[in-house]
Amino acid sequence: MLPGLLAYSRQKGKMHYTVSVEMADTPYFHVKLEASGFAGDSLLFKLPAWTPGYYQLMHYADQVRHFDAKDAHGNALQWKRKGDNGWMIYGGKKMPFVLEYDVRSTRPFVAANYADKERAYISPAGMFMYPDGHIRRPVSISVRPAEGWTVVESGMDRTKGVFRAPDFDILYDSPILMGKLEELPAFTVKGIWHRFVAYRAGDFDRAQFMADLQKIVQTASGIIGDIPYQHYTFLAIGPGGGGIEHLNSAAVAFSGDGLHTREGKIRIYNFLAHEYFHHYNVKRIRPVELGPFDYDHGSKTRLLWVSEGFTVYYEYLILKRAGLTTAEDVFKALKANILAYESKPGKLVQSAAAASYETWSDGPFGRSGEAGKQTISYYDKGPVLGALLDFRIRHETKNRYSLDDVMRTLYREYYQKAGRGFTEQEFRAVCEKTAGTSLAECFDYANTVRAIDYKKYFAYAGLDIDEQFNIRPVAQPNSLQAAILKDWLK
């Protein structure tokens, strides 16, 4: 996938960023770009308005201060703002030039840039401007942490202290964490290193935690059967909420203090399994709209119920199959999703596909207050739809195939062979081909507000579900039901 240094060295021009953390009353970032090899008298630089993985406009350009452009001799170049997130540079035809600007620290969150006296986190889409029309250019980054900070981490490849990305999409997919960090004992899966680097990790048994995380990675990667990266890093940015998945890293809010109770442990493990499984489902197994990205306006898709919802569903299966939870835990988790969905008045108004598409205006979990009566969350309905599809495919194929086969087929046919995402029609076609029959009812549940016949679908897996959505195995399953239930939670 990555062209690497050879392609980089063949290019005549270069783009090298140096970003430093500047201590002040409020710490901030200073960014310097040294660039050359561009033709033309003007060049437009842009800062994305959002970052892939967090489907909300962040308007990063609003945090830029003290923009300045100079030629190679230090003479000022003319520039002017263009649109909400553009800076047009004039002059310096075919000459090297330098851009400098500051980026404000906002809040400690995985989709924001933040620095304080102990650590800094860079959400690269909000830090590094790209030259319009040249997003495929390779770029290198030097990071200057504050004094006394020893560790700078990212999923990006690094040689002699310089991070390198083959293009800006990879750069934007590679957050950077630095500061007074701790590295937990790393592990390998199929010979590939997985690391966990944390700021203020808390008080917990590190060895046990990493052994459990290894089981999660083993189980999750075993579902797809291929590990597509050379190394993987969990970047734990400190206590808080939220996480964002990347191709070979995940940025997560994390505190191991929560691992002391069983509920806390399951919650944290579910969350880490979710972010990890996303490197398949959404980063590689993805709707066609999610890449190349529209960095100006956001990339709308009707399939977040698959990309987010199925990733929630797989959290439950991964933990159970890894031996970290029980069948009862899976039943409880699905009940909670069904209950959350069924108790929303919006279930009569908004489909899961519409909730996916409207997330840019509705927010990640639907609207709140009175307007919330018009919306649902694909984080609630998506995992339920995943379970229904899984049960139906297993039932129709006498348990020869499952949703796992759908995910593997999508990975193979669209990510590995075609090198692109899939359309809604292609996704449905893979599901129906795997099931060997029409899945019109399941897709009605996704695309309309049609009431769900839970009893029928859960019965496929030998499960009964009551009026309060309590789920339990039926007393006398037939042989197919018994086989499906056993294999589903193996």
Ligand SMILES: [Zn+2]
């Ligand atoms: Zn997610």
